[in-house]
Amino acid sequence: MAVSREGLATKRAVDWREAILCALNTVPSHREAPKTIGEIAGSLTCGNSSERLGLAGATVTFLDLFGVLAWEGERCGFKHQIPDYFRHSLAWYLSHGKPLLSNWDRPGTSKTITIDNLLDSAPYFLKALEQRRSDISQHEGLDMGFSRLQPVGVVAIKATIGAAAFFLHQWDKRAEQHQLIGGRQRPDEDQREAAARELREELEAPDLVLGRDYDLKILTSTAIKFAEVSRTYGAITQYDLWVYSAVFRSPLPPRPSDVTWISAAEMRAGTTLSGGRISKLSRLLDGNPKLLEAIEDSIDNLDELELTSRLNIKPSAQPVEGAVVRLAPAVRVSSDAPTSYTPTNERQPVSVFISYSHKDERLKSELDKHLSSLKREGLVRVWHDRMISPGSDRKRDISAELGSAQLILLLVTASFFASEF
Amino acid sequence: MTKAIARHRIGEVKVIPIILREYDWHSGPLGGLQALPKDGKAVVSWPSKDKAFADVANGVRLALKDLSSSSAPRS
Numbered sequence: 001m002a003v004s005r006e007g008l009a010t011k012r013a014v015d016w017r018e019a020i021l022c023a024l025n026t027v028p029s030h031r032e033a034p035k036t037i038g039e040i041a042g043s044l045t046c047g048n049s050s051e052r053l054g055l056a057g058a059t060v061t062f063l064d065l066f067g068v069l070a071w072e073g074e075r076c077g078f079k080h081q082i083p084d085y086f087r088h089s090l091a092w093y094l095s096h097g098k099p100l101l102s103n104w105d106r107p108g109t110s111k112t113i114t115i116d117n118l119l120d121s122a123p124y125f126l127k128a129l130e131q132r133r134s135d136i137s138q139h140e141g142l143d144m145g146f147s148r149l150q151p152v153g154v155v156a157i158k159a160t161i162g163a164a165a166f167f168l169h170q171w172d173k174r175a176e177q178h179q180l181i182g183g184r185q186r187p188d189e190d191q192r193e194a195a196a197r198e199l200r201e202e203l204e205a206p207d208l209v210l211g212r213d214y215d216l217k218i219l220t221s222t223a224i225k226f227a228e229v230s231r232t233y234g235a236i237t238q239y240d241l242w243v244y245s246a247v248f249r250s251p252l253p254p255r256p257s258d259v260t261w262i263s264a265a266e267m268r269a270g271t272t273l274s275g276g277r278i279s280k281l282s283r284l285l286d287g288n289p290k291l292l293e294a295i296e297d298s299i300d301n302l303d304e305l306e307l308t309s310r311l312n313i314k315p316s317a318q319p320v321e322g323a324v325v326r327l328a329p330a331v332r333v334s335s336d337a338p339t340s341y342t343p344t345n346e347r348q349p350v351s352v353f354i355s356y357s358h359k360d361e362r363l364k365s366e367l368d369k370h371l372s373s374l375k376r377e378g379l380v381r382v383w384h385d386r387m388i389s390p391g392s393d394r395k396r397d398i399s400a401e402l403g404s405a406q407l408i409l410l411l412v413t414a415s416f417f418a419s420e421f
Numbered sequence: 422m423t424k425a426i427a428r429h430r431i432g433e434v435k436v437i438p439i440i441l442r443e444y445d446w447h448s449g450p451l452g453g454l455q456a457l458p459k460d461g462k463a464v465v466s467w468p469s470k471d472k473a474f475a476d477v478a479n480g481v482r483l484a485l486k487d488l489s490s491s492s493a494p495r496s
Contacts, residue, residue, distance in 0.1 A: 408437070
C-alpha cells in the first residue's frame with residue numbers, strides 16, 4: 001500500500017510545533033533524565049532503526065519524536081510505555097535545553113538537532129518514517145495511519161454520590177483501556193452528531209433520541225487539544241476534543257457489560273480499582289476542574305446501590321473524602337488477591353523473585369552472592385524455590401511468592417527457556 | 422511466567438531477564454524487555470564472571486530506584 005494522496009494531505013494539516021506543545025500539556029512530571037534512545041535501542045537490540053536512518057556514529061538522544069521509536073516499540077511489544085516515554089523525555093529535553101541529537105551527519109538535516117531547529121530536519125525524518133511505513137504496508141498488506149488532526153466528540157455522563165463524581169466509561173478492546181463515551185467525527189457529521197451517534201452505539205441504545213430522551217450541552221467553547229503518538233506505527237494524532245454534558249430525561253438505558261462507572265479519583269490515577277487502564281483523555285478531563293464543575297449530573301435517580309457496592313461505602317458515610325482517598329493509586333485493590341501490588345517505600349525491602357532452571361543452580365548461587373549487599377542494606381528480600389521449607393506445598397508457595405513479588409529476575413539460558421516457555 | 426510478563430507490560434511488576442548464557446531470547450516472549458548485564462551480553466561470555474554479576478547487581482540496584490520512584494505518589 002503506497003502513501004495515499006489523502007493521507008499526505010491530512011498530514012500536512014498538522015502543525016508539528018503545535019502538536020508537540022500540545023503533547024507537552026499532558027506531561028505528568030519529569031523528575032529525572034530519561035534514558036537515551038541509544039541506551040534503550042542498545043538494550044532492546046531488536047530492530048535497526050539507527051542503521052536504517054543512517055544514525056550510526058551519531059549520539060542519538062532523541063529520535064522518537066518522529067515516531068521511529070514508537071514504531072519500534074510497537075514491534076517489540078512495549079507499546080504502553082512509548083507515549084509516556086515520548087512525552088516525558090521531550091519535556092525533559094525542552095526544559096533543560098539539551099540537544100535532541102548531536103554529531104549527526106546527514107544531508108538535509110542539522111548536525112545537532114535542538115528544539116529550535118528540530119522542524120528543519122522534520123522532512124528527513126518524515127521521509128524515513130514514511131518509507132518505513134510503506135515497507136511495512138507492502139509487507140503486511142496493511143493500510144497505515146498517518147499523522148493527522150482528528151476531531152472527537154466526547155460525552156460526559158456523570159453521577160454523583162456525596163462529593164464523589166463518577167463518569168460512564170466504555171472498555172475499548174483495541175486500545176485496552178476505559179474511555180469516556182464518544183469517538184471520532186466522521187466526514188458526514190459535526191461534533192455534536194458524532195457525540196450523539198457514539199452515545200447510541202456505545203450504550204447499545206439505537207432508539208435514544210437527542211432532544212427527546214436527553215440533551216447534550218456543549219462544555220467547550222474551543223476544542224481541547226491533545227496529541228499523542230499513536231501506538232501503531234508512530235503517527236502523531238492531534239485530537240480536538242469537543243466535550244458535551246449529557247442530561248437524561250428518561251431513565252438511563254441498561255448498561256452493556258463493557259460500560260462502567262469510573263470515579264474521578266480513578267480517572268486521576270489512570271487506573272481503576274481493579275487495575276484497568278483508563279484513557280489519558282479522562283485524566284485530562286479530570287485535570288480541568290472548571291470543565292469538571294460545569295458537567296451536570298446526567299441522571300437524578302441514579303442506582304446508588306450499584307455504585308456503593310462497587311466502592312464499598314455507604315452513601316451517607318460522612319467522610320466522603322475518605323472514600324476518595326481510598327481510591328488513590330497507592331491502594332490498588334485487586335480481586336485476585338495474590339497479584340495485588342504493594343508499592344515500595346524506602347524502609348520496606350522489595351520482594352525479588354528469582355526464576356531459574358535447576359540446571360543453572362551454580363550460576364544462580366553466584367548471582368545470589370552478588371546481591372548480598374542489597375540484602376544487607378535491607379533493600380531487597382530475595383526469594384527462590386530453594387527456600388521452600390521441606391513439607392510445604394511447593395506449587396502454592398511458588399505462586400504466592402511470584403504473585404507478591406515486585407521484581408522478577410529471569411535467569412535466561414537455553415534450559416530456562418525449555419522449562420518455562 | 423507468561424503471566425508475569427503480561428503484568429510487567431501493564432506496569433504491575435518489573436521483570437528483568439538476566440542473560441546467563443547465550444540464547445536467542447529476543448524473538449521470544451522476553452523480546453523487548455530491558456535485560457542485564459548491559460547490552461544483554463551473556464554473563465558467561467564476559468571476560469570475568471564477577472564483573473558481569475557486579476554489573477547485574479548494579480542494574481538491579483538502579484531498577485529498585487526506578488521502582489520506588491515510579492510508585493511514589495504523584496504530587
